Amino acid sequence: MFVTFRRIHKCQWVQLMTTCLVLSVVMLCWEQLDNSVVSHVKSYSYRYLVDNRFTSITRSLTISREEARSFSSFPYLLDHPHKCAHEEVFLLLFVKTSPENVERRKAIRSTWGNETYIRRVLGETVKVVFALGAVRTRKEEPSWSKQNNLGLQEQLVREDRLHGDLIQQDFLDSFHNLTLKLLLQFHWTHKNCAQAQFLMTADDDIFVHMPNLLGYLRNASRRGVTDFWVGRVHRGAPPIRTKASKYYVPLEMYPWLTYPDYTAGAGYVISGDVAEKVYHASLTLNASLYIDDVFMGICASAVGVSPQEHVFFSGEGKAPYHSCIYNQMLTSHGHVEDIYDLWKVATNPQLKKTPGMVGSWYCTAVKVALLCKPYNFNTYPCKAAFM
Ligand SMILES: *[C@@H]1O[C@H](CO)[C@@H](O)[C@H](O)[C@H]1NC(C)=O
Ligand SMILES: *[C@@H]1O[C@H](CO)[C@@H](O)[C@H](O)[C@H]1NC(C)=O
Ligand SMILES: *[C@@H]1O[C@H](CO)[C@@H](O)[C@H](O)[C@H]1NC(C)=O
Ligand SMILES: *[C@@H]1O[C@H](CO)[C@@H](O)[C@H](O)[C@H]1NC(C)=O
Numbered sequence: 001m002f003v004t005f006r007r008i009h010k011c012q013w014v015q016l017m018t019t020c021l022v023l024s025v026v027m028l029c030w031e032q033l034d035n036s037v038v039s040h041v042k043s044y045s046y047r048y049l050v051d052n053r054f055t056s057i058t059r060s061l062t063i064s065r066e067e068a069r070s071f072s073s074f075p076y077l078l079d080h081p082h083k084c085a086h087e088e089v090f091l092l093l094f095v096k097t098s099p100e101n102v103e104r105r106k107a108i109r110s111t112w113g114n115e116t117y118i119r120r121v122l123g124e125t126v127k128v129v130f131a132l133g134a135v136r137t138r139k140e141e142p143s144w145s146k147q148n149n150l151g152l153q154e155q156l157v158r159e160d161r162l163h164g165d166l167i168q169q170d171f172l173d174s175f176h177n178l179t180l181k182l183l184l185q186f187h188w189t190h191k192n193c194a195q196a197q198f199l200m201t202a203d204d205d206i207f208v209h210m211p212n213l214l215g216y217l218r219n220a221s222r223r224g225v226t227d228f229w230v231g232r233v234h235r236g237a238p239p240i241r242t243k244a245s246k247y248y249v250p251l252e253m254y255p256w257l258t259y260p261d262y263t264a265g266a267g268y269v270i271s272g273d274v275a276e277k278v279y280h281a282s283l284t285l286n287a288s289l290y291i292d293d294v295f296m297g298i299c300a301s302a303v304g305v306s307p308q309e310h311v312f313f314s315g316e317g318k319a320p321y322h323s324c325i326y327n328q329m330l331t332s333h334g335h336v337e338d339i340y341d342l343w344k345v346a347t348n349p350q351l352k353k354t355p356g357m358v359g360s361w362y363c364t365a366v367k368v369a370l371l372c373k374p375y376n377f378n379t380y381p382c383k384a385a386f387m
């Protein structure tokens with residue numbers, strides 16, 4: 001009797017010590033845990049236990065049309081309202097760019113954004129336009145800098161005269177104004193290109209494998225898809241509350257634990273009907289949330305559209321260089337200088353052959369080696385190796 005009692009005592013003592021140890025470790029690492037694990041758990045709990053359709057979020061963000069107009073009523077500095085006129089447009093492609101990224105626009109025009117090439121060789125009408133805000137001109141800046149800025153706007157006007165593809169609105173072009181740039185795209189499309197079958201939005205540092213993308217969209221078009229929204233999907237993403245992060249969002253701006261599903265802003269495609277629905281949703285939503293792809297998710301969830309994943313759309317990530325990957329890739333992020341080389345490969349007819357059985361085994365092996373590594377967040381997911 002006495003012995004058992006002592007043993008229990010000893011066990012409890014050990015248990016107590018272990019609990020203390022675990023608790024102190026948890027407390028020490030709490031911040032780390034809270035930022036990643038806990039916030040994701042909270043996010044998923046909110047989704048599945050509280051509000052799976054995000055109705056309370058969209059309801060809280062609903063404002064009057066008059067109030068919402070302040071986000072989209074900026075005058076156009078450069079515009080091409082007739083870009084799509086009297087034409088059947090298969091894909092309208094908006095590239096989000098900034099005034100100073102002249103070289104990136106040049107590279108895009110002569111590679112995956114070359115409308116002439118796409119029409120002649122790939123046989124589709126694709127319109128490529130660049131969305132941008134105004135050049136920074138602040139009163140407190142020294143006068144030489146203002147001179148510079150005037151110069152930059154003049155350069156833009158000249159560039160636009162040459163190419164006719166800049167759509168510029170009079171809001172400051174900055175990271176925290178990306179949602180205004182998103183609204184520009186939907187308003188412009190509604191007004192000037194509502195007949196486009198598909199609308200794509202893309203960063204100016206991504207590579208789009210246009211032949212593969214058009215093949216994929218042609219297939220979707222044949223099936224007559226509606227409510228189509230495809231890209232790299234972020235599901236159950238929690239808002240980031242770390243002040244140092246680029247994506248930091250204060251509680252006052254967005255108090256909920258989770259974002260609706262959305263696709264990475266680097267590049268995604270929607271069908272024309274979704275563009276129209278999102279446009280209408282945006283007319284009564286508070287667009288002060290400055291993360292544009294999340295705001296797109298809020299608009300879409302307000303009209304009941306949800307995104308679907310395609311493994312060969314990349315988010316932040318860059319595709320590994322390999323011909324087995326090029327055969328299937330749709331977009332890849334983080335390309336500036338190498339865009340010409342990638343385009344050469346993408347448009348080389350000799351590399352377009354479908355591999356035989358041995359070839360496809362070889363490619364699967366290569367893709368497993370390239371994509372299925374632990375902590376490999378920066379490219380296509382492992383399952384892409386088996387597609
Ligand atoms: C676009 O493609 C056409 C046809 O292939 C070609 O003639 C033209 O030089 C290209 N444009 C640019 C800017 O590279
Ligand atoms: C967004 O643009 C507006 C209009 O130009 C400007 O007043 C505001 O400061 C900009 N916001 C940011 C965060 O850059
Ligand atoms: C076209 O879509 C169907 C249905 O999603 C799919 O099974 C097929 O593989 C696709 N074909 C091509 C060439 O993408
Ligand atoms: C929109 O949301 C912001 C907070 O993110 C708030 O300050 C602002 O008053 C809201 N606008 C309207 C019209 O409710």
